[in-house]
Amino acid sequence: MNLNYLFDPAHWNLEDGSIPLLILSHLWYVVLALIIGTIIALPIGLYIGHTGRGSFLAINAGNAGRSLPTLGLLMLMVTLLGLGLTPVLIALTVLVIPPILTSAYAGMRSLDPRVVDAARGMGMRPWQVLTKVELPMALPVLISGFRSAALQVVATATVAAAVGLNGLGRLLIDGLAVNDYSRVLAGAIVVAVLAVLLDLVLALAQRWIVSPGLR
Amino acid sequence: MITFDDVVKVYPGGSTAVDHLSLELPTGKTTVFVGPSGCGKTTSLRMINRMIQPTSGRILIDGKDVAGQDEAELRRGIGYVIQHAGLFPHRTVLDNVATVPMLLGKSRREARAVAAELLERVGLATEFASRYPAQLSGGQQQRVGVARALAADPPVMLMDEPFSAVDPVVREGLHREFLRLQKDLGKTIAMVTHDIDEAIKLGDVVVIFRQGGHLAQVGTPQELLEHPADEFVAEFVGRDRGVRSLSFDSAADLPVRPLPADLVLDDAGRPAGWSTGESTGGTFTVADSLRLVTDLAISSPVGIAVRVDDHGKADGVVPHHDLVDHLAARRGRK
Known part of the structure; x- marks a missing residue:
């Protein structure tokens, strides 16, 4: 096993199957899954946290989601829907929903009720209380949930290659198929570096978005 | 003037928090609600700005029934100060104070100018303006809470145990500040406290509640100390009320002797x-x-x-x- 594959300049051009293009397709799956997952999970988590109704859903969704094997789910989706991007996105989105749902719920539950009382008592309408007070205060917890969702999905998006799509999983699966362990190693390293970089970017975004008063 | 007209509040589950309360809070004066816990004083206060809806009866501010008014609009016209201040942790001190003017449609610049003026008014140096609430002491937070409630210059202020979360020395300072401000501003204030000494010190009128949401006595501090209506009030105002009632008598007509040689x-x-x-x-x-x-x-x-x-x-x-x-x-x- 060696790093020859990773450092071979031929694998860093912009032709089909090159590492940069695999990274781009990988990120594309990650971003799509995060967007769809957030659109679904965030409002539900906020609603449950705000009203306190159905909190068993928020807590159990977290546990159930974590125990679902993504590869198995993907195969099931492919059987049902055929090959393509959709089954992959469904499998990855299911992975994204639990941490975002749970953190949105936890973020809303952790709010100081006195501050919310003050906001209402000063004459904010319910929508203003949510957007000007509750959401900004819940942001640190929300973003940490988003970060853990992003990390999980970056690592797991390699499954896309198992059903004929691209992404960094190509390096792993093709490498294994032809016993090219240098290629497998290159795939593993790039996924790991990508995960670290993505988390770094999100950490910077968190610093920028979250009020210094909440640190 | 704030008028309670036969107000009743029964909570779901059947406990009566306020039982047929009729009361008038005079304009420009501080009226303090005091009593043991569970006597309905906080419920009564929170019904004024509709944070709690009465079960029956009416509450009027200057003759206008609060029930007929838009909740948010009503509250923007009433200053609201609570225990622990309840400041927004994600906003600077200045933006906390600018909240209500901005809700009322002022530009950010105008609202901040008003806010800066008020911070000075409550005795906070300009360097505090850009800090966040977590960087302030409890007493400073409470000053900001008062400034925030005053920002839209509301004629009516509601204060729910505003000074009970700070230590006695700081509270003493806040009391002095409060009396000085109120002398200048002459707001119609309803305040809740569980501390009878605070009520006597700050109130023009003191309303003593007893368990079950009944009125025990309404009067000036001096009246309560000198003529408690019954055993409950006498007990509640405390054993040393005789000495404390001397606070209300002037030393002006006290005869003096010439200066002694020593x-x-x-x-x-x-x-x-x-x-x-x-x-x-x-x-x-x-x-x-x-x-x-x-x-x-x-x-x-x-x-x-x-x-x-x-x-x-x-x-x-x-x-x-x-x-x-x-x-x-x-x-x-x-």
């Missing part, structure tokens, strides 16, 4: 101590209360309270036996 004066005629070398322990003027004079006479090493004029020059003394005679005569007059 009182040492400095060049300007100000008392410097007794010839034995002991301090006078403080002085009083005609504007002070009998309580202060009593305290001075009792704590003085020679049993004599020293009076000074507006320039600090000693102009008479009161030995404690004269004071006792005066108090006895005062008792006869009442």
Whole structure:
């Protein structure tokens, strides 16, 4: 096993199957899954946290989601829907929903009720209380949930290659198929570096978005 | 004026928090609701700005029923101060204070200008403006809370245990500040506290509630101390109410004796101590209360309270036996 594959300049051009293009397709799956997952999970988590109704859903969704094997789910989706991007996105989105749902719920539950009382008592309408007070205060917890969702999905998006799509999983699966362990190693390293970089970017975004008063 | 007209609040589950309350809170005065926990004082306060809806009865502000008004609009016109201040942790002190003016449609710049002025008004230096609430002490947070409630210059202020989360020394300072501000502003204030001493110190009118949301007595602090309506009120205002009621009597008509020879004066005629070398322990003027004079006479090493004029020059003394005679005569007059 060696790093020859990773450092071979031929694998860093912009032709089909090159590492940069695999990274781009990988990120594309990650971003799509995060967007769809957030659109679904965030409002539900906020609603449950705000009203306190159905909190068993928020807590159990977290546990159930974590125990679902993504590869198995993907195969099931492919059987049902055929090959393509959709089954992959469904499998990855299911992975994204639990941490975002749970953190949105936890973020809303952790709010100081006195501050919310003050906001209402000063004459904010319910929508203003949510957007000007509750959401900004819940942001640190929300973003940490988003970060853990992003990390999980970056690592797991390699499954896309198992059903004929691209992404960094190509390096792993093709490498294994032809016993090219240098290629497998290159795939593993790039996924790991990508995960670290993505988390770094999100950490910077968190610093920028979250009020210094909440640190 | 805030009017409670036969107001009842029964919580789901059947407990009665407020039982047929009828009451008037005079314009420009501080009315303090006080009583043991569970007496309905906070519920009564929170019904004024509709944070709690009454089960029956009406609450009117200057003759207008609050129930007919838009909740948010109503609340923007009423200052609201709560225990622990409830500041927005993600906003700077300045933006916390600018909240209501901005809700009312002022531009950010205008609202911040108003906010800066108010911070100064409550005694916070401009350097606090850009800080976040977590960087402030409890007393400073509470000042910001008061400034925030005053920002839209509302005629009515509701204060729910505003000073109970800070230590006694800080509370003392906040009380002084409150009285000074209220003297300037003359807001119609409804305040809740569980501390009868605070009620007596800050209230123009004190409303004592008893368990189950009943009124025990309404009156000025002096009336409550001197003529408690029943055992409950007498007990509640405390055993030393006799001494405390002296706070409301002026020292103006207290007879004084000429300065004794053993009182040492400095060049300007100000008392410097007794010839034995002991301090006078403080002085009083005609504007002070009998309580202060009593305290001075009792704590003085020679049993004599020293009076000074507006320039600090000693102009008479009161030995404690004269004071006792005066108090006895005062008792006869009442």
